[in-house]
Amino acid sequence: MENIKDKKYYPIREVAQLTGVRESVIRFWEQNFDELKPIKNRVGQRKYMKKDIDVILAIKKLLYDDEYKISGAQKRLKELLEEAAGEQMELFTFDEKMKNRKLNEIRNDLQEALAMLESGG
């Protein structure tokens, strides 16, 4: 079970440390970037997965390195994600795509349930 790590959920404080972005900024970005939607546990606390952290790092680059405005970064991020998704999908046959989709759905459900258990109650 290699990807057990992928299932770990990080609280906002850890994400802030890992990414070097303040908690308040992470919360602010969440209001502005559809792509940044961590799940929340029973009491409303944010729980981040690896993919969320990647999104934060991508936004950080666009805003602080490339120096886009928020609105510009939104557009660019969407482009980048579409490109990445396109490349991903080209690697699969149709059947594999379907299988992959199902697996992802199930995994997401499990991960959400897990997060509730781990950090919610």
Added chain:
Amino acid sequence: MENIKDKKYYPIREVAQLTGVRESVIRFWEQNFDELKPIKNRVGQRKYMKKDIDVILAIKKLLYDDEYKISGAQKRLKELLEEAAGEQMELFTFDEKMKNRKLNEIRNDLQEALAMLESGG
């Protein structure tokens, strides 16, 4: 003599109309972008050439379409101009490059002198 048009100098009011950018904004950008340096006539009035207008349009795109911040647009513009210059230069042999450089210097001198005459007095 086709490129006689290239020698025409535009006053700021015309540039504002042509580009759809307010005069005050053009003057403001001039303080922030090294690449936007129109020559000035004897009494200090700005005189724009085609290349200046291209720069303004490039800045406009970066700021209003791509939605960079000023600082980001500065960096991006420099990159774009270097790329363009690089591509240009690759078309020439060494000797041609030298000749081209000389010609450019001479042309610039002539254009400046001309602008003084035409619009300065």
Added chain:
DNA sequence: CGCTAGCCAGCTGCGCTACGCCCCGACCTA
């Protein structure tokens, strides 16, 4: 008189921060 210059105080809203409140778990007391 119209066009433009430079200067600069003022305005708007973007991007972030600081703060007050809430929830929860740990520990005590009975």
Added chain:
DNA sequence: TAGGTCGGGGCGTAGCGCAGCTGGCTAGCG
């Protein structure tokens, strides 16, 4: 087991500071 209370993490949001103009001034020139 219930009840009290203390501290720490996290929440949302009002407010702050500055980027990016705007517009009004005075002055020079033809």
